[in-house]
Amino acid sequence: MSGHSYDVIVAGVGGMGSAACWHLAQRGQRVLGLERFDLGHGMGSSHGMTRIIRLAYFEGTQYVPMVRRAHELWAETGKKAGLDLLHVTGSIDIAPEGAGFVESSQRSCLDHGLVHEMLSRDEIMRRFPAFRLPEGQIGLWQPDGGFVASERAIYAHVGLAQAAGAVIRTNEPVLEWSTTAHGGVKVVTDKGTYTAGRLVLTSGAWMDTLNPALAPHLRTVKQAIGWYSVKNPEPFRMGRLPVFILTVEEGNFYGFPLWEHPGFKLGGPHFGREPIDPSQPDRTPSPRQVQFLKDALERYFPDATGEALALKGCIYTVTPDEHFVIDTMPGAEQVAFASCCSGHGYKFASVIGEIMADISITGKTRFDLAPFRLARFAGAGRA
Ligand SMILES: Cc1cc2nc3c(=O)[nH]c(=O)nc-3n(C[C@H](O)[C@H](O)[C@H](O)COP(=O)(O)OP(=O)(O)OC[C@H]3O[C@@H](n4cnc5c(N)ncnc54)[C@H](O)[C@@H]3O)c2cc1C
Structure with missing residues (x-):
């Protein structure tokens, strides 16, 4: 990936994106996180201090392995950051x-x-x-259920990511991105143009503007x-x-x-x-x-x-079936995306950050993402 300014650019540093920045940076990736607003702002999906984490998952038994790992990561990351992120109340x-x-x-x-x-x-x-x-x-x-301190967790992830070398730029929305001839990406904001080997889209409620393949389904x-x-x-x-x-x-x-x-x-x-x-x-x-x-x-x-x-x-x-979408872009495997969690995603932000890092660095993850593929929606691009 030499020649690029960064190994990975993360577009959207909210719940999921902040976790992605940390997991990428701790594995030695040169990370740029770009956020539309201030860190921990109140315009998206992760503000309001707390989010429930439940392991007993009525939305589907397929979520349990991921939520177990998320639970572990919230405890671990809280310890690393010196902040109480996970509160177990049952x-x-x-x-x-x-x-x-x-x-x-x-x-x-x-x-x-x-x-x-x-x-x-x-x-x-x-x-x-x-x-x-x-x-x-x-x-x-x-x-084992409880809650995660949601804005605090964004600060924790970003603080850890920065300490591991990540660059985080706030109030700098991504305007557009494109793939490059060498298999990387070019990302344009109102302040500059950046290149990287990989792109992670975690732009939450604005996902449709950066991910046309997903837009009709949100x-x-x-x-x-x-x-x-x-x-x-x-x-x-x-x-x-x-x-x-x-x-x-x-x-x-x-x-x-x-x-x-x-x-x-x-x-x-x-x-x-x-x-x-x-x-x-x-x-x-x-x-x-x-x-x-x-x-x-x-x-x-x-x-x-x-x-x-x-x-x-x-x-x-x-999404139409209220399940997550976690995938890579049809025709551009260097672009991974996660979000659109239909109102039950925050508890997974820690593990989704880890999954985004796994996919970006190795192209795979130990979790079964088959239920979360974009192609399940008709006309979504890839079989
Ligand atoms: C009221 C409410 C209660 C909820 N309760 C729970 C709960 O108890 N438990 C649970 O698990 N889940 C819960 N959820 C769902 C959960 O909070 C969301 O699934 C989760 O916060 C989504 O995280 P995200 O990272 O996708 O979005 P966000 O945290 O909103 O992050 C997206 C980020 O991308 C940025 N962005 C957007 N466009 C761009 C761009 N072009 N360039 C740069 N940055 C950009 C945004 O500014 C934002 O910061 C709740 C949601 C709400 C609204």
Whole structure:
């Protein structure tokens, strides 16, 4: 790769891109990370302090090997950076019996030998008194789940990457890229032109602008999260409340124990999505989204109030089947991409960074990426 300014350029230094920069740099690659905004900004998909990590994975048992490695990496990277990135609280998935969510989580535990426990509605409310649940709910408890400090993890990855020699340039969006005659890439920003042997695209909600092959298959939608005052903090404190996904008739809500930011953090409903154009600056949750959260607090969390201390909007980049896309570009194997994680990707950012480094350096990874190939979408380019 001599003659290039860098071995690898990473376009988009958010959740996934920051991890890619670190994994590449620690393996001796000359890395340039280019980020559209400030580091840890609030315009993309990774802000809001925390993201749930669940090993019991109702979205599909195929994710479990990757999420296990992600869990390991969050702990390892936190130690290296001297920052608490991973907080293990246990996780609970709660849903009506027979709705399929809890049953799928249980399937992933059984397939992969994960410790877990099935709980009745009464048992859930006895152990975790923050909840008031409707009849017919059941839960799956898994002790290794928890949350990742999401912006902090971006800072940790970037700090480590820089210490290993990576160059990170913020407020410098990639405008375009092309392949070169010698099998490398040329990347153009408003400040310069760079060349490299490889390119990693981790541009999240802006992936369509850099990856035309993927563009027809992506939708960007706005999601709401809030931090709410509580009448009684005890049932919400760390050690008392696990991270959770709560499926009720209104949709899937998710929440966290009290941590750093005052207030009980509740998000959702997961499928209550509203289209958003990422290039427009407003991220304010809609009144409808705010009302959904307020109603859920009133119904299901008797010790919380509907008083929001903070509300934020954030973007999901959703694929047609809601599964990830992790692949190389049809006709340009030197370009790898990951993102578009349909609202459940952050927990994997650590391992996706590692996978991007593996693919860029060796052309392969130990994980089975077959379920995540672009070609599964009709007309996506490669068989
Ligand atoms: C409200 C909400 C709650 C969520 N909860 C969870 C959860 O609990 N657990 C979980 O696992 N997942 C969760 N997710 C999903 C998860 O957060 C996302 O899948 C993840 O953050 C995506 O990471 P990313 O690196 O793809 O995107 P980002 O972190 O947004 O990074 C993309 C980066 O690329 C930059 N960029 C874009 N275009 C360019 C360009 N042309 N040049 C340079 N830079 C560019 C952007 O500025 C951005 O910084 C949630 C998402 C939201 C919105």
